[in-house]
Amino acid sequence: xxxxxxxxxxxxxxxxxxxxxxxxxxxxxxxxxxxxxxxxxxxxxxxxxxxxxxxxxxxxxxxxxxxxxxxxxxxxxxxxxxxxxxxxxxxxxxxxxxxxxxxxxxxxxxxxxxxxxxxxxxxxxxxxxxxxxxxxxxxxxxxxxxxxxxxxxxxxxxxxxxxxxxxxxxxxxxxxxxxxxxxxxxxxxxxxxxxxxxxxxxxxxxxxxxxxxxxxxxxxxxxxxxxxxxxxxxxxxxxxxxxxxxxxxxxxxxxxxxxxxxxxxxxxxxxxxxxxxxxxxxxxxxxxxxxxxxxxxxxxxxxxxxxxxxxxxxxxxxxxxxxxxxxxxxxxxxxxxxxxxxxxxxxxxxxxxxxxxxxxxxxxxxxxxxxxxxxxxxxxxxxxxxxxxxxxxxxxxxxxxxxxxxxxxxxxxxxxxxxxxxxxxxxxxxxxxxxxxxxxxxxxxxxxxxxxxxxxxxxxxxxxxxxxxxxxxxxxxxxxxxxxxxxxxxxxxxxxxxxxxxxxxxxxxxxxxxxxxxxxxxxxxxxxxxxxxxxxxxxxxxxxxxxxxxxxxxxxxxxxxxxxxxxxxxxxxxxxxxxxxxxxxxxxxxxxxxxxxxxxxxxxxxxxxxxxxxxxxxxxxxxxxxxxxxxxxxxxxxxxxxxxxxxxxxxxxxxxxxxxxxxxxxxxxxxxxxxxxxxxxxxxxxxxxxxxxxxxxxxxxxxxxxxxxxxxxxxxxxxxxxxxxxxxxxxxxxxxxxxxxxxxxxxxxxxxxxxxxxxxxxxxxxxxxxxxxxxxxxxxxxxxxxxxxxxxxxx
Amino acid sequence: xxxxxxxxxxxxxxxxxxxxxxxxxxxxxxxxxxxxxxxxxxxxxxxxxxxxxxxxxxxxxxxxxxxxxxxxxxxxxxxxxxxxxxxxxxxxxxxxxxxxxxxxxxxxxxxxxxxxxxxxxxxxxxxxxxxxxxxxxxxxxxxxxxxxxxxxxxxxxxxxxxxxxxxxx
Numbered sequence: 001x002x003x004x005x006x007x008x009x010x011x012x013x014x015x016x017x018x019x020x021x022x023x024x025x026x027x028x029x030x031x032x033x034x035x036x037x038x039x040x041x042x043x044x045x046x047x048x049x050x051x052x053x054x055x056x057x058x059x060x061x062x063x064x065x066x067x068x069x070x071x072x073x074x075x076x077x078x079x080x081x082x083x084x085x086x087x088x089x090x091x092x093x094x095x096x097x098x099x100x101x102x103x104x105x106x107x108x109x110x111x112x113x114x115x116x117x118x119x120x121x122x123x124x125x126x127x128x129x130x131x132x133x134x135x136x137x138x139x140x141x142x143x144x145x146x147x148x149x150x151x152x153x154x155x156x157x158x159x160x161x162x163x164x165x166x167x168x169x170x171x172x173x174x175x176x177x178x179x180x181x182x183x184x185x186x187x188x189x190x191x192x193x194x195x196x197x198x199x200x201x202x203x204x205x206x207x208x209x210x211x212x213x214x215x216x217x218x219x220x221x222x223x224x225x226x227x228x229x230x231x232x233x234x235x236x237x238x239x240x241x242x243x244x245x246x247x248x249x250x251x252x253x254x255x256x257x258x259x260x261x262x263x264x265x266x267x268x269x270x271x272x273x274x275x276x277x278x279x280x281x282x283x284x285x286x287x288x289x290x291x292x293x294x295x296x297x298x299x300x301x302x303x304x305x306x307x308x309x310x311x312x313x314x315x316x317x318x319x320x321x322x323x324x325x326x327x328x329x330x331x332x333x334x335x336x337x338x339x340x341x342x343x344x345x346x347x348x349x350x351x352x353x354x355x356x357x358x359x360x361x362x363x364x365x366x367x368x369x370x371x372x373x374x375x376x377x378x379x380x381x382x383x384x385x386x387x388x389x390x391x392x393x394x395x396x397x398x399x400x401x402x403x404x405x406x407x408x409x410x411x412x413x414x415x416x417x418x419x420x421x422x423x424x425x426x427x428x429x430x431x432x433x434x435x436x437x438x439x440x441x442x443x444x445x446x447x448x449x450x451x452x453x454x455x456x457x458x459x460x461x462x463x464x465x466x467x468x469x470x471x472x473x474x475x476x477x478x479x480x481x482x483x484x485x486x487x488x489x490x491x492x493x494x495x496x497x498x499x500x501x502x503x504x505x506x507x508x509x510x511x512x513x514x515x516x517x518x519x520x521x522x523x524x525x526x527x528x529x530x531x532x533x534x535x536x537x538x539x540x541x542x543x544x545x546x547x548x549x550x551x552x553x554x555x556x557x558x559x560x561x562x563x564x565x566x567x568x569x570x571x572x573x574x575x576x577x578x579x580x581x582x583x584x585x586x587x588x589x590x591x592x593x594x595x596x597x598x599x600x601x602x603x604x605x606x607x608x609x610x611x612x613x614x615x616x617x618x619x620x621x622x623x624x625x626x627x628x629x630x631x632x633x634x635x636x637x638x639x640x641x642x643x644x645x646x647x648x649x650x651x652x653x654x655x656x657x658x659x660x661x662x663x664x665x666x667x668x669x670x671x672x673x674x675x676x677x678x679x680x681x682x683x684x685x686x687x688x689x690x691x692x693x694x695x696x697x698x699x700x701x702x703x704x705x706x707x708x709x710x711x712x713x714x715x716x717x718x719x720x721x722x723x724x725x726x727x728x729x730x731x732x733x734x735x736x737x738x739x740x741x742x743x744x745x746x747x748x749x750x751x752x753x754x755x756x757x758x759x760x761x762x763x764x765x766x767x768x769x770x771x772x773x774x775x776x777x778x779x780x781x782x783x784x785x786x787x788x789x790x791x792x793x794x795x
Numbered sequence: 796x797x798x799x800x801x802x803x804x805x806x807x808x809x810x811x812x813x814x815x816x817x818x819x820x821x822x823x824x825x826x827x828x829x830x831x832x833x834x835x836x837x838x839x840x841x842x843x844x845x846x847x848x849x850x851x852x853x854x855x856x857x858x859x860x861x862x863x864x865x866x867x868x869x870x871x872x873x874x875x876x877x878x879x880x881x882x883x884x885x886x887x888x889x890x891x892x893x894x895x896x897x898x899x900x901x902x903x904x905x906x907x908x909x910x911x912x913x914x915x916x917x918x919x920x921x922x923x924x925x926x927x928x929x930x931x932x933x934x935x936x937x938x939x940x941x942x943x944x945x946x947x948x949x950x951x952x953x954x955x956x957x958x959x960x961x962x963x964x
Contacts, residue, residue, distance in 0.1 A: 015891060015892060015894075016891070016894070018899070019890075019891045019896060019899075020883065020891075022896060022899030022902055023877075023878070023883055023887040023890060023891060023896070023899075023902065023906070024834070024874070024875065024877070024878055024879070024883070024887070025832070025833070025834020025835070025873065025874035025875045025877075025903050026834065026875075027833075027834070027899050027900075028833070029833075029836065029900060031827070031833075031836075031837070032827075032833035122817065122819065197934060198898075198900075198934055199836075199838045199844060199846055199898070199900045199901045199932065199933065199934050199935075200836070200838065200898070200900045201838070248898070248899065248900075249898065250836070250838075250898045250899070250900025250901075251897075251898045251900065251934050251935055253934070282837075282839070282840050283838065283839035283840060283841055283843075283844075284841075506898050507896075507897030507898030507899065507935045508897070509897070675894040676894070678894070679894050679897055679935075679936060679937075679940065681937075682936060682937030682938075682939050682940065683897065683934070683935045683936050683937045684937075685937055686934075686936075686937035686938065687934070709839065709841045709843055710839055710841065710843035710844055710932065711841075711843050715932050715934065716938075717929040717930075717931075717932060717938075718924075718925045718928045718929050718931070718933075718938040718941065718942065719925045719926065719929040721925075721937060721938035721939055721942075722939075723939060724937070724939060747937075
């Protein structure tokens, strides 16, 4: 476990290698990539209707604008670009394809109906305003429950109804178990639609090489390799002619782990015009067309024994996934995840779910930080609290009763997923102690109201599935995700190391964290290690960065490839020093005999030997070169755990929520870089906070979006950010290379239930039930006054 | 015509530029595409996010809310003026040490507002920092490290100022 002390850099708070150029303003985001001379610019015309038949598209006036090269519609792409159909025909799925530009019918406000190609963005925008769209409006189906009804308008001809994914599961004997439970709590929960709102909108630059019929495709994507494969498939192009490069990316959060129609159109047009084509979306387009998420309804029941032991859990989940399944993760990522992530840190033997993804005339959805796990945790933790309240137990007590204990690991849960190790009870006890929970309860006034504020405390005990590999995506029927990642680690002739990794970063610090792993593995200074990511022409193939996977799949591949190179360095050194490889240590850019540091040879000299640049000899049987490539597919998801405890004070007059204290105890496996891990938790918590207190994508009954800017869609600001006390618990994963686990989404998964339940606790005495997000001031006032029609007062 | 150009003279980071631009060209686009100073980022083009913040005649302003032609004769400072070469300045260094940036897209805007804040108020409280920076959105960091970075920068700048003061003859 670990390397000699002098090498030990994994686990250290190394300052980020990424920062210098970003701080100077020398970053290169997609809109900063130098444009070749003659680059054409795209502006898309978007449907103003949520559902309509296209009768005519008049483009002549637009075409006449100076600088416009062409105006193209769906028909122009129908023969050139395949429809984007992410899912395959398998049980539970209906295969639906999306034309990159609408053909005949538009299915959501914002759907692409035409594209203007011009010599400048401004001229393209001028022309786009002149495109005339004639439509016959159709009834807009925006409510998922209505879309489920037999006889509802069918959004897609190739499907038999609007349920694009459904999965039903029930453990044997479930019905009897739930019926036999002493106490059953039920409730319905609703989570509102959200937008990811990365600070950088989407965009791409497609540069065609007319001589080679090749394409260099720059995009702010989280999945460069998958995007390359997909572009090749959709455009009938040889994959080896395509290169996808993700430059600096201003936030992804899952929303950019997708290939979008705008990107496919840009690639197709670069080839058509044999030049460079650029598209940069603005914030208005982002709020209309970038994948949204978390539009869910949960209908839940949990059965308990009288002593609070959880016996059975039942969930009916309806996910409103908008007009099209999104590419490549497909229709099931949210609905499947909602059920998959639901058994948390608790002992559960009886589980029944019926989960589905329903198409509606709204913007398509996809994975957004945490996917459905934050809402599944909200629903289950809320019912834990409800059962505790009704059974006369403290919410902490009921959780301790049901929480898996250390001696129960490895634990195979009711879905057959292995929890190899975890510190659930320990984290809960630490969190309760650190937050002063018992003292808070003692001092809490009976009606919760004092000094004009309602005060409450909420506990969320969560797990996170991280580092999902090939077997998980296959089991889930998500077949366009390879699941493995890879790294090529190379020592150059100058003795410095480069690691090419199949991941790509949107701020997670890979260039530092992966360099730490290489530096430790090879015994060289971290300043002599470079990490290269995000370019399909450099380094081996892999999945990319989303779903809290990079530390596991990327870290694991880097670790294993480094180990192979380290072995070769030891063999070369052993030969040079006339020792056995087992007696060689790598440290501080030298290979030396264990215990005899003065008998040494530099890594640089060994590299010279390996590249035949010196008089040094290769050992017999050894070949030239000093590199290794590893493909790593973790056999199991790495389950992490955390406990969030939140104290809120709600102003009785305004309904404004103030977070007075926020404590999180997390166990995310072996930590590579503590500040990076804390940063992920802090950022994740803020996104969770935003989704509970401020954010909501809203529509009217005709599917017209009601937000056009960030003044309508409210993000939390610095004024809203609580101080967050993070306590680390570090349990190395037994089953992953390096013992790493992921952490990118855990903050969000815990924050949503913890904040919502703190509010529920604060409002409990008023009889209000907190079952719907968001909890804005007007909603809180309505709950207090009992005038909110969508919730029920307790009898 | 929309494409008719108007001459404009603007000083950016101490250097005078003369260009002919369309009246509708935003200051942000002028900096980014005319002058290739791409450190100023456009997050919304609607004035809501603060990523495009620069100093205009010494005060912060949103470069997406001004047209280049409005800034005739003005002096602009962008993030590139903070440390074009050599060591990072005290504010940048503090952001680096406090892990106050992740993707880096919002960072230039934050750096410019921090520059103005600490010039106006060398010893801000947490509440003053939060109020001054509330107009800049960040989706990655959760903000707490940015507050720490500003406090760290403030204390270092005060130290440097008092050291310089005490060293003065």
